[in-house]
Amino acid sequence: MITLDTTALSLLFVPGSQVSKPGSAKPIKYAFERLECLVDRIAQSDETMLLPTPVLSEVLVKVPPEKIQEILVELNGSKW
């Protein structure tokens, strides 16, 4: 089981988001692509992903309320 933090989840879900190292404004190169690679590995090895409730809560902060239920249904019913 792979646990994702807010940084990883925001990269995965929020199109165009970037991350940088603490104390630096410079974006980490190919962060999204690296995460995509991790996702491929998870899919290939039939692993599962754990999204801690505080992480999901943070990522949902800017999502329009009408979309939240849609996201929760997708997540709750996912075998991943």
Added chain:
Amino acid sequence: MARKKKALENELVLRIDSFTPETLPMARLAQYVEKFAALLGNESSVHFISVEPGSCRLRASAEDPAVPKIKERASRIADRTASRPALKAHDEIDDLLAADNAIGEIYFGDSKVLEFPGRRRRVKEEIGPVQRPTTIDGYIFSIGGKDETINVHLKDGDIESKCVVSIEMARKLKPYLLMPQKVRLLGNGQWYREDGRWHRRSFTAEDFLPLNEAALGESLNRLRAAFENVDPDDFIKTMNELRRDDHA
């Protein structure tokens, strides 16, 4: 001078150190014999012979064709790779011995093939029970029961799980019985922590979801679509604000 009698090659002995044949209660003897037989397997080829002194020795003999199978089984029990019933029988004998403040050994001929730590085993550190919201995923292969609570059995890969549901929920789950549709049961589990590891001892499901078995990439694409109007810069700014220590 009396010579120690050499055990026969096909003779099996379970030795219990805290009893003699005179002090071992008959009911307890029956329990030990039952577990001893289960541990050895090959039921039709193993025969009980006697209870003898030397602490307390339960003697049995195996028919010749069964001897190599029993040796193999004992060896697998010793390295914990034996079948579940064999390991269960071993653990149950050890539990009996611990309860009797005893230790034990099994001899095959003159060779000691298994040991039971019994009273010497480390006391388990146990925390629990702890009730926690729990989910179990799997394919339903059995639904059964005859009172208000129904047992549902699921399989996910090599892992089999059991849960208890109401009759009403069992009816709702019936269409998924033996079907190639994975479900997620949601409910409450009773958990114990033993020697640093959490184990679920029981689980009662109150709801379920048929799982979407779409590929991970497909599922992520649907989730990303729900985020398409989120501005990444605004998102990061909000995250930073949320995490500032002085944020009220």
